[in-house]
Amino acid sequence: MKTPLPFERPVYVSRPALPPLTDYVRRLETIWATNILTNMGPMHEMLELSVGERVGVGRTSLWNNGMTALVAAVSALRLERRKVIVTPFTFPATVHAIALLGLEPVFVDIDDESLTLDPTRIEEVLDPEVGAIVGTHVYGRFCDTKAIDVIARKHDLRVIYDGAHIFGRRAPVMEKQPHVLGDITMLSFHATKLFHSVEGGALITASEDLDHRLRLIRNFGIVNEHDVRGLGLNGKMSEVHAAMGLSMLDLMDAEIDQRLGIASRYVEVLSSIPGIRIVAGGEGIVQYFVLRIDAEEFGSTRDDLHQTLRSLNVISRKYFSPLCSDVEPYNALPSARNLPVARKAASEVIALPLYGGLGLEDADRIADIVRWHQKGKNL
Ligand SMILES: Cc1ncc(COP(=O)(O)O)c(C=O)c1O
Numbered sequence: 235m236k237t238p239l240p241f242e243r244p245v246y247v248s249r250p251a252l253p254p255l256t257d258y259v260r261r262l263e264t265i266w267a268t269n270i271l272t273n274m275g276p277m278h279e280m281l282e283l284s285v286g287e288r289v290g291v292g293r294t295s296l297w298n299n300g301m302t303a304l305v306a307a308v309s310a311l312r313l314e315r316r317k318v319i320v321t322p323f324t325f326p327a328t329v330h331a332i333a334l335l336g337l338e339p340v341f342v343d344i345d346d347e348s349l350t351l352d353p354t355r356i357e358e359v360l361d362p363e364v365g366a367i368v369g370t371h372v373y374g375r376f377c378d379t380k381a382i383d384v385i386a387r388k389h390d391l392r393v394i395y396d397g398a399h400i401f402g403r404r405a406p407v408m409e410k411q412p413h414v415l416g417d418i419t420m421l422s423f424h425a426t427k428l429f430h431s432v433e434g435g436a437l438i439t440a441s442e443d444l445d446h447r448l449r450l451i452r453n454f455g456i457v458n459e460h461d462v463r464g465l466g467l468n469g470k471m472s473e474v475h476a477a478m479g480l481s482m483l484d485l486m487d488a489e490i491d492q493r494l495g496i497a498s499r500y501v502e503v504l505s506s507i508p509g510i511r512i513v514a515g516g517e518g519i520v521q522y523f524v525l526r527i528d529a530e531e532f533g534s535t536r537d538d539l540h541q542t543l544r545s546l547n548v549i550s551r552k553y554f555s556p557l558c559s560d561v562e563p564y565n566a567l568p569s570a571r572n573l574p575v576a577r578k579a580a581s582e583v584i585a586l587p588l589y590g591g592l593g594l595e596d597a598d599r600i601a602d603i604v605r606w607h608q609k610g611k612n613l
Contacts (some may be wrong), residue, residue: 290406
């Protein structure tokens with residue numbers, strides 16, 4: 235095997251898809267004509283409806299980003315108990331949303347297969363102070379929502395899912411099962427996601443009461459010009475962002491198809507390499523393409539592979555590493571200490587570039603770099 239040539243320009247782990255500019259400009263012209271820029275205008279209402287239809291369950295509210303939405307979701311629960319169980323294997327936003335509200339995150343280890351919160355470990359950490367569970371649907375793979383629901387009912391706990399990664403699926407995104415949403419599920423429409431509105435997010439809930447509460451929080455708690463009720467923030471998505479979301483929705487299925495093609499090229503080469511486990515990318519879930527590297531079997535560490543890829547201009551990501559439980563201020567918590575499954579996963583995961591515009595030849599080149607690295611760079 236020849237020494238691979240470096241890519242001329244950096245190939246990042248994701249690159250936002252963009253609609254044809256004429257399509258977006260057409261929507262902007264409508265905004266210019268109506269002069270409505272925000273405060274739940276027509277673009278917002280149309281996107282909210284379309285996202286809800288694609289999700290397939292519950293009531294959908296749009297937000298200006300996923301993190302604000304998550305803070306609002308935790309706040310809407312009006313928890314009386316001050317501890318919240320959370321996965322350490324997630325993006326910092328998940329844990330910040332708890333801590334910013336003055337609540338204490340309690341880390342629970344993850345399942346080695348799904349990399350999501352391990353339901354069998356939850357009851358070990360329960361005490362009368364725990365009021366809720368926040369799980370993350372990692373790389374678009376769902377938590378064990380059924381098992382979590384059983385525990386939540388038994389101990390009267392609320393449940394929130396960080397579903398930042400799940401809106402990259404074909405419709406319907408979620409099965410109609412009573413436990414699938416928890417109390418509230420968040421989606422992120424950040425530019426790094428398969429579907430995006432540049433910045434944006436959504437909250438889904440089956441509860442009419444929670445939906446109503448969330449909509450109040452989204453707009454400063456304002457009921458009408460005479461009445462403000464409870465705490466609120468500004469979580470509104472602007473018309474300009476909603477217009478981008480509407481344009482992107484039209485492209486979504488094509489983007490999924492392109493990514494599936496790229497993922498299957500990766501799988502062809504990588505699945506037979508010793509020490510590699512493909513943990514995301516394929517079977518209709520193409521938000522990310524993620525490998526786990528078993529250093530002993532693979533013959534080198536994930537960090538070595540990451541370095542080789544970088545040296546050839548492939549900017550892979552160690553996603554999620556570091557663990558949230560290993561960074562300040564969370565590393566001082568007692569629950570941050572004993573998380574062996576999450577810690578091992580964080581040292582083994584590596585996300586390879588996956589986006590519609592990548593091109594099959596580039597995917598082949600990247601897969602070949604991984605193979606060449608594993609063969610000791612000398613075949
Ligand atoms: C798991 C997870 N949660 C939360 C977020 C935050 O979402 P946003 O960027 O829309 O605020 C992200 C990343 O964007 C994420 O990957």
